[in-house]
Amino acid sequence: MKLNFAExxxxxVAKMAEDRLEAANAPRFKAQMLARLGQGVTRVVLDMSGLDxxxxxxxxxxxxxxxxMAERGEMVLAGPGEKIRxxxxxxxxxxxxxxxxxxxxxxxxxxx
Amino acid sequence: MxxxxxxxxxxxxxxxxxxxxxxxxxxxCSELALSQGQAYxxxxxxxxxxxxxxxxxxxxxxxxxxxVRISLDSDxxxxxxxxxxxPMQGFEGLGLVSPESRxxxxxxxxxxxxxxxxxxxxxVEYAAGSQDNVLTMIKFI
Numbered sequence: 603m604k605l606n607f608a609e610x611x612x613x614x615v616a617k618m619a620e621d622r623l624e625a626a627n628a629p630r631f632k633a634q635m636l637a638r639l640g641q642g643v644t645r646v647v648l649d650m651s652g653l654d655x656x657x658x659x660x661x662x663x664x665x666x667x668x669x670x671m672a673e674r675g676e677m678v679l680a681g682p683g684e685k686i687r688x689x690x691x692x693x694x695x696x697x698x699x700x701x702x703x704x705x706x707x708x709x710x711x712x713x714x
Numbered sequence: 715m716x717x718x719x720x721x722x723x724x725x726x727x728x729x730x731x732x733x734x735x736x737x738x739x740x741x742x743c744s745e746l747a748l749s750q751g752q753a754y755x756x757x758x759x760x761x762x763x764x765x766x767x768x769x770x771x772x773x774x775x776x777x778x779x780x781x782v783r784i785s786l787d788s789d790x791x792x793x794x795x796x797x798x799x800x801p802m803q804g805f806e807g808l809g810l811v812s813p814e815s816r817x818x819x820x821x822x823x824x825x826x827x828x829x830x831x832x833x834x835x836x837x838v839e840y841a842a843g844s845q846d847n848v849l850t851m852i853k854f855i
Contacts, residue, residue, distance in 0.1 A: 625765045626729035655736065655754070657761055658830055662823035669821070685754040692755070692833050694812050698821050 603630040607638060610647075613709045614638070617649035623660035632663035636670055644675030647708035651681035656689060668699060676700065680708040718787040727768045727778040727797075735782055736761045739793070742784055746791065746855050756791075756853060759834035762827040763795040763849050771799030771847060793851045801842030 604619035616635065623631060639646060648667070656664075664679070671677040678700045682690065690696040702708045723738055725731040739760045743753035764780050772778040783794040802808070809828025832838055837852040 622733060624729075624732065624761070625769070626732060655733075655758070657758060657765065658824070658826040659765065661826060665821050665823045669823075685751055688751040688755065689758065689830075692812075692830065693826055695821070 603627040603634065605631065605634050605638075610705070610709045611713060612645065613712050614643050614646040615649060615705055615709070616646060618652060621652055621654040622656075623653055623663065624655060624657040625659035628657075628659040628663040631660075632666050635663075635667045639667065639670050643671075645712045646671060646675070646677045647680050647702075647705055648677060649680050649705050650686060651683070651704070653682065653686055656686050658693075661689070661693060661695060664699070665695070676712070678702055678708040678711060680705045718785050720783070720785045723782040723784075724779050725764070725782070726776055727772040727774060727780055728776045729765065729768055729774065732761050732764050732768070735764050738782075739784070742786060742791065745786065748855070755830075755834040756793075759831045759851060760793050760795065762830050763793070763851065766802070766827055766849075767795060767797035767799065767847075770802065771797040773799075775799075790852055790854050793853075795849045795851075796846050798846050801847045802840060805840040805842075 606617045606619060608615045616638070618631065620627065668677050680702050681704045682701065690699065690701070702711060723735060725735055736757045739757045740753065743756055760782065764782065767780045768774055778799060781796040783796070785792045809832050812826070812829055831851060835851040836854045839850045841848045
């Protein structure tokens with residue numbers, strides 16, 4: 603699992619280089635994210651636009667990151683496609699995560 | 715005349731193999747009149763079932779095998795996931811409700827696999843036999 607990090611307007615933007623977040627790679631994703639978030643990050647946008655498949659273990663990893671950020675800031679999911687949005691709706695996690703259409707909207711949500 | 719088409723896949727009990735099953739299910743779903751979203755949820759459900767076998771029945775022992783049988787006819791598609799490991803206990807009570815919570819600090823990280831399977835399919839049955847364990851998932855089309 604390769605993760606790319608960038609800073610936009612004081613917001614950490616994280617993007618996965620793979621198109622699947624599943625049981626096979628979710629533990630590595632979670633470990634890398636939590637390590638980065640632990641470096642004093644308070645605002646993070648996770649770019650989901652390249653993701654084509656997320657399973658329940660992937661959801662668990664996202665929840666773990668969300669939980670970590672809830673202690674000291676906020677995490678926003680940006681640009682999940684129709685399929686991932688359907689999964690979030692079925693599991694009712696669309697009521698738990700903050701979801702925006704794209705990274706720019708996510709960054710602006712912290713600046714407004 | 716029997717118009718049912720059948721396919722059987724066997725994968726080694728390693729999580730890295732699950733996406734291969736997903737690709738096969740995606741291919742089968744492309745034969746059906748399903749939206750992209752509906753097809754995704756079916757692919758996801760079968761992958762969740764294979765994940766369960768690998769992680770819970772086999773403890774990720776790569777020497778074991780998971781078998782996936784798919785049969786397709788005019789009004790339904792049937793997915794069966796078989797393993798020969800430790801059976802699930804109390805399946806009837808699993809995944810009946812979503813373990814969600816509005817509070818991001820208390821939403822549980824696990825326990826959604828069977829729930830997703832039940833939401834995706836029209837009928838789900840689990841038979842833990844003396845030798846094999848079979849999860850049967852049926853979607854009417």
